[in-house]
Amino acid sequence: MLSNLNALLITWALTLIIVIGGVTLLELTYDPEEQPADTTTPANVTDGADPEAKDAAEGDTSTPQPEVKPETTADTRAQPRERMAYSTEALSSQVDPNVIDIDNMPIIGRNGTKPLNVYAAKHPVGNLRPKITLIMTNVGMNTRLSRDAIRALPSPVTIAISPYAIDADRWTDEARMGGHETLMMLPLEPFDYPRNNPGNLALLLGSSVSRENTAKLNTIMRKTDRYIGLISYMGSSFTMNSEAMRPVLTEIGNRGLMFIDARTVPASRATQVARGLGVPSSFSNAYVDENLSEEDIERKLRALENRARTLGYAVGIIRPKPITVRTVNNWLDGAHDRGFILVPVSATADKQPAR
Numbered sequence: 482m483l484s485n486l487n488a489l490l491i492t493w494a495l496t497l498i499i500v501i502g503g504v505t506l507l508e509l510t511y512d513p514e515e516q517p518a519d520t521t522t523p524a525n526v527t528d529g530a531d532p533e534a535k536d537a538a539e540g541d542t543s544t545p546q547p548e549v550k551p552e553t554t555a556d557t558r559a560q561p562r563e564r565m566a567y568s569t570e571a572l573s574s575q576v577d578p579n580v581i582d583i584d585n586m587p588i589i590g591r592n593g594t595k596p597l598n599v600y601a602a603k604h605p606v607g608n609l610r611p612k613i614t615l616i617m618t619n620v621g622m623n624t625r626l627s628r629d630a631i632r633a634l635p636s637p638v639t640i641a642i643s644p645y646a647i648d649a650d651r652w653t654d655e656a657r658m659g660g661h662e663t664l665m666m667l668p669l670e671p672f673d674y675p676r677n678n679p680g681n682l683a684l685l686l687g688s689s690v691s692r693e694n695t696a697k698l699n700t701i702m703r704k705t706d707r708y709i710g711l712i713s714y715m716g717s718s719f720t721m722n723s724e725a726m727r728p729v730l731t732e733i734g735n736r737g738l739m740f741i742d743a744r745t746v747p748a749s750r751a752t753q754v755a756r757g758l759g760v761p762s763s764f765s766n767a768y769v770d771e772n773l774s775e776e777d778i779e780r781k782l783r784a785l786e787n788r789a790r791t792l793g794y795a796v797g798i799i800r801p802k803p804i805t806v807r808t809v810n811n812w813l814d815g816a817h818d819r820g821f822i823l824v825p826v827s828a829t830a831d832k833q834p835a836r
């Protein structure tokens with residue numbers, strides 16, 4: 482009888498140890514801020530020179546991926562906003578009922594008020610310094626990298642949220658709390674589609690998909706609110722087709738938004754079509770961190786300086802990569818002394834010479 486009791490006690494003790502150990506392990510490994518990847522995320526994309534296509538092909542989802550060079554969260558935060566000569570004043574978190582309908586779609590208010598004007602950040606008016614805009618894209622696809630980059634970069638950096646990000650409202654809130662303007666990313670058909678696939682929300686070429694394109698565009702525009710416009714994602718084939726771009730840009734303009742052409746190919750017609758329709762527009766001049774090396778990022782930033790010095794404005798696209806954040810912040814420390822000013826993308830609307 483005693484032997485049976487001892488055996489029972491031993492069994493009970495071992496069970497308790499296993500249960501406690503399992504709970505402890507879960508607590509150590511579970512990160513409540515890590516989100517699962519959206520099932521609509523593109524799985525195989527390698528579009529031209531667009532570095533974001535490589536992100537998607539490599540599975541740049543909500544699980545942090547290794548960088549080319551070992552980087553840490555501490556590296557990203559080594560350049561706090563306080564070092565920058567820019568305001569960190571939060572933008573309003575309130576949704577203006579005049580520029581949104583009951584279906585959570587942006588609209589032009591009855592008095593002509595546009596979401597572009599309501600949600601744009603302040604920028605210097607009358608300042609004659611050459612102006613540079615940086616747009617950080619693919620936000621929301623990696624929780625930690627996106628969050629750290631938003632908090633580390635100064636407020637004039639514009640934040641472009643992926644339509645495949647889970648809880649886009651969270652990223653809108655995070656960005657505007659730091660004073661950043663926001664955009665929604667608009668996936669468009671690239672060369673070699675469907676081998677290069679920007680995901681199931683991508684707008685595609687062909688008359689048979691025009692109705693589907695409208696539905697997808699509306700789905701993307703409903704993902705969140707308080708953004709000022711849309712920026713193309715991939716789209717090397719789509720943006721070269723003026724007829725395909727026209728109804729898309731017409732709808733964007735009718736919603737009181739601006740359009741930014743990421744310009745994955747020099748032959749893109751998107752900006753010319755947008756200006757012909759009277760849609761406020763801008764376009765990228767460089768993918769700043771196409772190569773994740775400090776030297777190459779600095780070189781691209783200096784090229785933007787040269788362009789801004791010549792033409793008044795220059796726009797670059799970056800990603801929420803630790804090496805990018807650190808290098809950009811280091812570069813910005815001396816930009817003012819070199820005569821440049823960083824502005825949000827709304828300040829570039831129709832300012833660049835179209836070609």
